[in-house]
Amino acid sequence: MRTRGAVLLGNVLAGLALGFVVTNIGFGDYTELNRMFTFQDLRMFLAFAGAVAIIVCVFALLRVRRTPGRIHAGVVPGAVLFGTGWAVSGGCPAIPIIQVASGYLPAVITIVGVVVGMRLCRWANGRYFHLDRGSCGL
Known part of the structure; x- marks a missing residue:
């Protein structure tokens, strides 16, 4: 049985690894993100595609199955606000x-x-x- 300390340590190490990878591929750099959103450099889009391909493989190996359901009413306006905020600020909630x-x-x-x-x-x-209740984060 895992203890809280081990879970916390695992989360901290995973977070540090994610931050390291994200920073080294350029997602932490406003200029790089701006170049992606203005279609000046497709490298970041390819990084997204690679991440999606990896998670698809992981889900397939773990046999994760989800039944598609009805789209939540807040998804479309939330996605528009999220994308607009990301394009303006140069970061999704983790990047800043x-x-x-x-x-x-x-x-x-x-x-x-x-x-x-x-x-x-x-x-x-x-x-x-x-x-x-869960539709707004915090």
């Missing part, structure tokens, strides 16, 4: 943490924006939309 750790302090603004956005989503959901 890597950017700050790499010394790029303006990414703190992105982190604050992510937290504020999730709080606003939770407020708007409770007041207007009444979707399930």
Whole structure:
């Protein structure tokens, strides 16, 4: 049986490994991300494709099966907001943490924006939309 300490250590090591890989392939660099979103460099798209191919193989080996269900009502507007925020700020929710750790302090603004956005989503959901509780993160 695994202890909490072992699980925490495993999560920390996995997080450090992910941060190392993400930084070394360029996902922590705003300029690289901007070049991807403006279609100036397809290298980052190829990295995404490689990641998808790897996870498909892992899921196949682990025999992970999911039955497609109905698309949640918040998926499309959430995806649009997420993509817009990523294109503007140069990072999805994990990337700004890597950017700050790499010394790029303006990414703190992105982190604050992510937290504020999730709080606003939770407020708007409770007041207007009444979707399930897990649809806004935090």
